[in-house]
Amino acid sequence: MVCSVSICAGEIFELKAELNSDKKEKKKEAVKKVIASMTVGKDVSALFPDVVNCMQTDNLELKKLVYLYLMNYAKSQPDMAIMAVNTFVKDCEDANPLIRALAVRTMGCIRVDKITEYLCEPLRKCLKDEDPYVRKTAAVCVAKLHDINAQLVEDQGFLDTLKDLISDSNPMVVANAVAALSEIAESHPNSNLLDLNPQSINKLLTALNECTEWGQIFILDCLANYTPRDDRESQSICERVTPRLSHANSAVVLSAVKVLMKFMEMLPKDLDYYSTLLKKLAPPLVTLLSAEPELQYVALRNINLIVQKRPEILKHEMKVFFVKYNDPIYVKLEKLDIMIRLASQANIAQVLAELKEYATEVDVDFVRKAVRAIGRCAIKVEQSAERCVSTLLDLIQTKVNYVVQEAIVVIKDIFRKYPNKYESVIATLCENLDSLDEPEARAAMIWIVGEYAERIDNADELLESFLEGFHDESTQVQLQLLTAIVKLFLKKPTETQELVQQVLSLATQDSDNPDLRDRGYIYWRLLSTDPVAAKEVVLAEKPLISEETDLIEPTLLEELICHIGTLASVYHKPPSAFVEGSRGVMHKRLPARTGSGESTESPDVGTAAGGSAPEAAPSIIPSQGDLLGDLLNLDMAPPTTSGPPPPTTGMQMGGMDLLGGGLDSLVGISHSVDPYAATPGQLVNPFWVKWSLRSDGVLCLQVWLPAMKAKGLEISGTFARRAGVIQMELILTNKAMSVMTDFAIQFNRNSFGLAPAGPLQVLTPLGPNQTIEVSLPLSTVGPVMKMDPLNNLQVAVKNNIDVFYFSCQYPISMLFVEDGKMERQVFLATWKDIPNDNESQFQIKDCHLNSDAASSKLQGSNIFTIAKRTVEGQDMLYMSIKLSNGIWVLAELRVPSRLSMCFRIMFLFIIQAFTVFFPQPR
């Protein structure tokens, strides 16, 4: 919606006359009117020449108004904006430093190419002005100019001048230079622009004590990007930053907390200073809660992160997070979140009393969250479970509809955690059956009825009552009802045969939902073939649910800790999720702990950030959608995912791929700048060399044949598998002076018999500086010879000039065929038959996929998941791959937990032929 308020011609005419008046006062009034119109969105660009004419004045106030107008309209009238240049250039030489600064400040805001050309000289002078006020303004102007024309700034050498300003004698100039450089550096992630070293850090720390509150923020935020060389340097910086924790400005405090949280990573935990620092952090964080509500909100979102990263800091401060009656709702919801995180055996009584109080408040979201929190407490602190349950029962007695429903949902989780302990409450729950209208609550109730069918006399009646409107229920409820009735049948077969048939036919014959139908059929077959097995499957013991919930995934948490105080920490999302363009793409990481003198540079991709090993991984139940879990009827959302996330922030974000890179991360390349630049030897197993795919399965373009070696012909290319056909994508560039024709291609014998399936289709001659893209389909029926490495391919390309040879490596995954899904039975049988020699295993680090996501990612590359099970909180995926030459590869992928970063892959090479290539695959 563009709001353009029309302005009538008469008004414009009148203003024009006034602007051209001789009287200064009248002129000024007219310009004021123009600015007023501009503010409300009226288009006053027609007055451009008249307003610019008023610019030449010694009245500073009038000048400022004209400048304001110029900044708004110069872009739409670039030619006329030139008229203003002279005045600007002249003003930059004015005797009054305020006017010099004003001119250079305004000029930088006018985004017209021609003007920027004229800006360079005045800017250069102003950067070296004798007056600090002018210098500090000029420093920011460099950032402005960089935003308009980055190349110009580099060419003119402004960056070096800006770097010099970091050593300026005036603290504010330093602060602004730091701010400008940090911003410019953000758009050049690889440049070493800020060049932070112990000397410059020392300068910054000195300026920190002297500059304004805002300057302190710029400097602290910049410091946070620095990685100290060792723990000693880290400690000395921390010592000099801690006084900032007493600053009145909350942003200074939060930025200081960020620096400390980050540098603390490097300190040895047994150091006295480490524990001193931990103690020093708590009071300022608590003080933030007496700031204005908006700042409290920012602080609470950050505390939420800090509590997850270092729970010890605030573990004794539970009381300050108690909700006040008059807190704004956004503060209340955040406080509640932190209360749950801090709940422990020591404080549970107090917490519970508070939560009970909250559950009687007015705001629906808040009450729901409070009720849910009571359930969380029960799960987290076993000693309190009984009290929690009785509190929940009290709440159910209030008969407030949404309270009852929320309570039932959490009681279901409590049953999961403490099976066979609180069945006595079922009767109370059943009384409220009719009032449940939310799917989640209905599903929870049905689950409870099914699970404890043998103890509920009228379980069949209860379930039957739901069956009447089966097709009007949501999927969640339908699935649950189906499972519950099957359970009931297995427990009381004699009375419920009719019921089970009814639900099976509803699910399989009358439903359009494939999930429901599939599950219906599975049950049907299970029941008809082997009821005993069915009983074992459906009534199997369920794994425990996790204690901690809603934890932020560790790598994301680390990144967010590096962004304390910023929007990212408020949204709990990495900057790339809400910032456009190149800014924010850089991932920040916590430094690794190192001893004195050791280098912190850790280029190895696999190195997990030090000191960041996740706390004991909570046990997790398999999430929705997996086969075994399905049959165990665990599709009830576990607490980790229960319900939509509470609308705490009220922001609407587009969907985003938090996992980012996909497969690359799976094979061990984490947040390195260029994930595709994997070089051999970086990865553990030759089998995986170069298997650095984009998530869409296309390998990144590599230069195979540089022009230097091939008389001007440059070949770069990649491999892809499309619709079952392996394609070699070639890009031929003619960098020579003459035309190239008569292209042909040939492969040497190779491990998998790859050969061109047709001739190289370069029909037109390739002229100088021309580029052509060719796609060459490959077959796998060519002659075979074992290569080293296995996936090496030697290629010859001929043209009218000469024959050129090069070799390239293709990703093994190109050879995975579409029908590589092994039958389950066959899989089980073969798995046992494979000799141990044929086994290879390795770990993938820094991978933040859960097993389901991993499975679906891998499926995209024709690695099929055959089965999945969960053992002691670890997800085990069993997978099969079939290579184009008929070799099967079976794999087991172990995901220690949803939160862990480690994958473990075990390969079993089964067919004799393979061992020919691969005599001892490590």
Added chain:
Amino acid sequence: MIGGLFIYNHKGEVLISRVYRDDIGRNAVDAFRVNVIHARQQVRSPVTNIARTSFFHVKRSNIWLAAVTKQNVNAAMVFEFLYKMCDVMTAYFGKISEENIKNNFVLIYELLDEILDFGYPQNSETGALKTFITQTGIKSQSKEEQSQITSQVTGQIGWRREGIKYRRNELFLDVLESVNLLMSPQGQVLSAHVSGRVVMKSYLSGMPECKFGMNDKIVIDKQGKGGGNGCQSIAIDDCTFHQCVRLSKFDAERSISFIPPDGECELMRYRTTKDIILPFRVIPLVREVGRTKLEVKVVIKSNFKPSLLAQKIEVRIPTPLNTSGVQVICMKGKAKYKASENAIVWKIKRMAGMKESQISAEIELLPTNDKKKWARPPISMNFEVPFAPSGLKVRYLKVFEPKLNYSDHDVIKWVRYIGRSGIYETRC
């Protein structure tokens, strides 16, 4: 950094719009109006993300201030800036209202140009700004004045200018505390804390070096047997200081030294949670008599020296929404049922320490078929007492001005303690 700053009236009409960055367009102005101002109660966060643009807002009476950005800015800084912006505007033209903003829009633009450059906050100390941005047109300045301005705006002591002279050197210290309490119906303290401020008004010549001392437990303990001079020390949980205070010195020696801004400034904020003197105790008794009647009895007890007087006492007893009538009897002060606020408001002008007073009320209820029970909001209290509930005492404030001929003894100093109720609630 901040991409743009908008000010709206309660209807969502733009009063001020200043764009600093190219990535913020005019449509951002409308996006905020439509999605936040017109959405009324649905927006439940001070930070809103609309189409990858983030909006920060604060409200002052019915005026909305919104900062807009597309980058990952320092969120705490943006809010601090918005508050500062409000302070600066208030210092220039008083209350932030639609009329005042409209009347001063030129001034506001001028300020915005000065205190925010390319979205980076610059010096925003009113003292410094007032030297060169004025409402009455620009003063013609001599060359010396100009350089004095610029060095002040960018200098280490940006909050004070040189050459201030007073005939009488005088300073006022106000220790303002707000005491917060949450008490259970049984009289158990669920949480209590004091958040205090030391506000200093100084009229001192030159560049005076000041040193402030109070009965901080850490300092007293360090000096050894500090209790000897009858001064009880208090444990301060945390404190923050005005930017004039040398933080590194405080960190190292816990001494508070500074050169104050001229006029008023908030020198320090602090928080204590231990040994708080709770000036009042509220004892509620609520009895439900059947479905249509409620009996409420509230006793308040004052708990401080009998020689002191508390003022402006107000007890607010919430009533259910379906209240049809209320009868009140109180021993002291005046009590009234205010239907629009759903509360009985009991006001007492003055009350000495160690006294007790009581109110009883009968509340008639309309029968409802609303299943939801009445939430029973807590009983809240307001008051003002002439002492610091935290126990904080000012020990000294020394002034040194080596260049001018006045000494610490010549400065007239005033200290005042005021304790007010913050959120002082007792559940019933």
